[in-house]
Amino acid sequence: xxxxxxxxxxxxxxxxxxxxxxxxxxxxxxxxxxxxxxxxxxxxxxxxxxxxxxxxxxxxxxxxxxxxxxxxxxxxxxxxxxxxxxxxxxxxxxxxxxxxxxxxxxxxxxxxxxxxxxxxxxxxxxxxxxxxxxxxxxxxxxxxxxxxxxxxxxxxxxxxxxxxxxxxxxxxxxxxxxxxxxxxxxxxxxxxxxxxxxxxxxxxxxxxxxxxxxxxxxxxxxxxxxxxxxxxxxxxxxxxxxxxxxxxxxxxxxxxxxxxxxxxxxxxxxxxxxxxxx
Amino acid sequence: xxxxxxxxxxxxxxxxxxxxxxxxxxxxxxxxxxxxxxxxxxxxxxxxxxxxxxxxxxxxxxxxxxxxxxxxxxxxxxxxxxxxxxxxxxxxxxxxxxxxxxxxxxxxxxxxxxxxxxxxxxxxxxxxxxxxxxxxxxxxxxxxxxxxxxxxxxxxxxxxxxxxxxxxxxxxxxxxxxxxxxxxxxxxxxxxxxxxxxxxxxxxxxxxxxxxxxxxxxxxxxxxxxxxxxxxxxxxxxxxxxxxxxxxxxxxxxxxxxxxxxxxxxxxxxxxxxxxxxxxxxxxxxxxxxxxxxxxxxxxxxxxxxxxxxxxxxxxxxxxxxxxxxxxxxxxxxxxxx
Numbered sequence: 275x276x277x278x279x280x281x282x283x284x285x286x287x288x289x290x291x292x293x294x295x296x297x298x299x300x301x302x303x304x305x306x307x308x309x310x311x312x313x314x315x316x317x318x319x320x321x322x323x324x325x326x327x328x329x330x331x332x333x334x335x336x337x338x339x340x341x342x343x344x345x346x347x348x349x350x351x352x353x354x355x356x357x358x359x360x361x362x363x364x365x366x367x368x369x370x371x372x373x374x375x376x377x378x379x380x381x382x383x384x385x386x387x388x389x390x391x392x393x394x395x396x397x398x399x400x401x402x403x404x405x406x407x408x409x410x411x412x413x414x415x416x417x418x419x420x421x422x423x424x425x426x427x428x429x430x431x432x433x434x435x436x437x438x439x440x441x442x443x444x445x446x447x448x449x450x451x452x453x454x455x456x457x458x459x460x461x462x463x464x465x466x467x468x469x470x471x472x473x474x475x476x477x478x479x480x481x482x483x484x485x486x487x488x489x490x491x492x493x494x495x496x497x498x499x500x501x502x503x504x505x506x507x508x509x510x511x512x513x514x515x516x517x518x519x520x521x522x523x524x525x526x527x528x529x530x531x532x533x534x535x536x537x538x539x540x541x542x543x544x545x546x547x548x549x550x551x552x
Numbered sequence: 553x554x555x556x557x558x559x560x561x562x563x564x565x566x567x568x569x570x571x572x573x574x575x576x577x578x579x580x581x582x583x584x585x586x587x588x589x590x591x592x593x594x595x596x597x598x599x600x601x602x603x604x605x606x607x608x609x610x611x612x613x614x615x616x617x618x619x620x621x622x623x624x625x626x627x628x629x630x631x632x633x634x635x636x637x638x639x640x641x642x643x644x645x646x647x648x649x650x651x652x653x654x655x656x657x658x659x660x661x662x663x664x665x666x667x668x669x670x671x672x673x674x675x676x677x678x679x680x681x682x683x684x685x686x687x688x689x690x691x692x693x694x695x696x697x698x699x700x701x702x703x704x705x706x707x708x709x710x711x712x713x714x715x716x717x718x719x720x721x722x723x724x725x726x727x728x729x730x731x732x733x734x735x736x737x738x739x740x741x742x743x744x745x746x747x748x749x750x751x752x753x754x755x756x757x758x759x760x761x762x763x764x765x766x767x768x769x770x771x772x773x774x775x776x777x778x779x780x781x782x783x784x785x786x787x788x789x790x791x792x793x794x795x796x797x798x799x800x801x802x803x804x805x806x807x808x809x810x811x812x813x814x815x816x817x818x819x820x821x822x823x824x825x826x827x828x829x830x831x832x833x834x835x836x837x838x839x840x841x842x843x844x845x846x847x848x849x850x851x852x853x854x855x856x857x858x859x860x861x862x863x864x865x866x867x868x869x870x871x872x873x874x875x876x877x878x879x880x881x882x883x884x885x886x887x888x889x890x
Contacts, residue, residue: 399568399871401863403826405575408860411848412579412590488696492830495698497849511699518702519710529699536694544690 300538307354317345338523349505361486372432380440397430481543484536631854649733651839658762670774692768718836773816
């Protein structure tokens with residue numbers, strides 16, 4: 275039985291007004307944080323300064339300091355590379371593998387297609403994050419194992435999306451025309467199907483980066499990702515647990531950063547989707 | 553037809569369970585360079601590792617190990633925890649009721665709130681209520697559940713002192729005798745209203761965290777299903793013959809939109825099982841998520857593997873129950889059958 279849970283095109287409204295420009299602004303800021311952290315961060319993200327321990331936000335430390343006297347803002351700036359970088363890596367790797375898998379499945383004979391899709395279905399039968407947790411715990415701690423474990427649970431979504439698109443596109447007149455002209459299946463896939471699929475995948479990738487960021491920080495929060503003193507966003511929140519009752523800034527800013535980033539990507543994804551529908 | 557459909561789903565559920573068993577076997581016996589050292593934990597001596605190697609049959613060939621692993625699983629043997637020095641299945645029996653209580657309460661709350669919000673939003677798509685809900689749900693999907701939980705703790709415990717920081721029951725008071733394992737039920741059975749209120753207070757923040765997190769995605773999906781249904785021809789007919797908007801919504805649209813909403817809800821359950829671990833960690837809620845978390849903090853991994861198996865089994869059961877519900881809420885499913 276197949277009942278679609280995806281919102282149809284019509285129900286995706288284009289984000290109106292100031293939201294989209296704001297989302298783009300967030301993206302620019304994130305890019306700056308990733309590429310030029312040294313220029314933006316006013317303090318060293320790692321070096322301890324016990325005299326400045328748990329200071330509230332001020333002009334010298336706009337986001338306050340942590341239990342080691344380190345500047346929270348600088349740690350967030352430097353952390354962008356880790357948190358967002360890993361999230362983007364996960365989504366790109368999953369999308370690449372998923373596109374190949376889905377395209378092969380969509381073009382293959384029915385028996386193989388069926389088998390390949392049953393394997394994908396399997397992944398939807400597991401509670402995904404628990405599986406990732408078990409994988410990450412088994413292969414050892416670190417951001418690389420977080421990335422690998424999340425990529426393992428992430429690609430099936432792309433495989434399913436791409437296969438559906440390939441099956442739809444295969445019946446299109448332009449593909450049938452190419453086939454009638456004797457163009458090989460491989461070329462049809464490469465030149466007449468994949469370019470359309472990629473547009474669809476782009477939308478999904480954009481939205482997914484936000485979700486992947488939340489998942490990465492969640493695993494880090496549980497202690498499976500980066501080790502202290504790496505300024506990874508999820509780890510910052512983990513480290514704030516003993517102190518946030520009296521040091522609100524330590525909790526508020528890293529979390530807000532995750533939320534802003536995820537929302538920005540999801541808004542831009544929606545904008546891309548509605549532009550495709552228009 | 554329905555029987556054939558259900559049989560098919562049942563077989564599929566079994567396949568999922570076998571797959572998760574294969575994966576966990578792979579993770580615990582093949583991925584680590586030395587599985588015995590892995591099982592023994594980080595600070596184990598060479599003798600302990602050797603003893604564990606023989607005890608668990610890790611010196612035997614892999615196919616033989618796999619067979620005994622599967623037989624063990626079938627008997628409910630989930631290995632042993634180094635931290636608690638008990639069998640994982642005994643531990644799980646102790647911690648499972650807390651998790652179930654939290655999940656059930658959150659899920660019922662979530663269904664009620666999400667459904668009402670979706671109906672409100674779908675009444676006038678593009679209207680003010682719809683816009684507000686859309687914005688809230690969009691920001692909501694980006695909120696990390698652990699951060700949301702801590703923010704609630706900050707306000708309701710540290711600032712307002714209204715609700716406890718964590719745990720299931722006040723430490724200084726005696727919990728009601730265990731009957732069902734659900735404190736809300738047990739305290740009522742013991743006839744203690746104050747114990748009931750105390751457990752309710754402890755449950756509020758963890759449940760609220762889960763509900764808010766699920767709402768974001770859930771309302772979006774339910775709203776999409778409702779709006780899609782609204783554009784159908786039968787709705788136009790109903791409007792054309794002059795039925796009131798409320799009657800069209802409740803008698804026609806809702807009934808037809810129910811099965812996509814149910815599918816979305818099933819998916820939500822998968823997320824919920826995942827997020828509950830984080831919520832238990834933040835609120836010190838003594839369920840299976842916190843149990844697994846505390847174990848892998850000290851490099852004790854059997855509980856994590858067990859959690860993967862148990863939660864998948866739970867998810868399979870939920871999926872089967874939902875499959876049973878489809879023909880009930882939507883008779884058209886019977887004729888499709890596959």
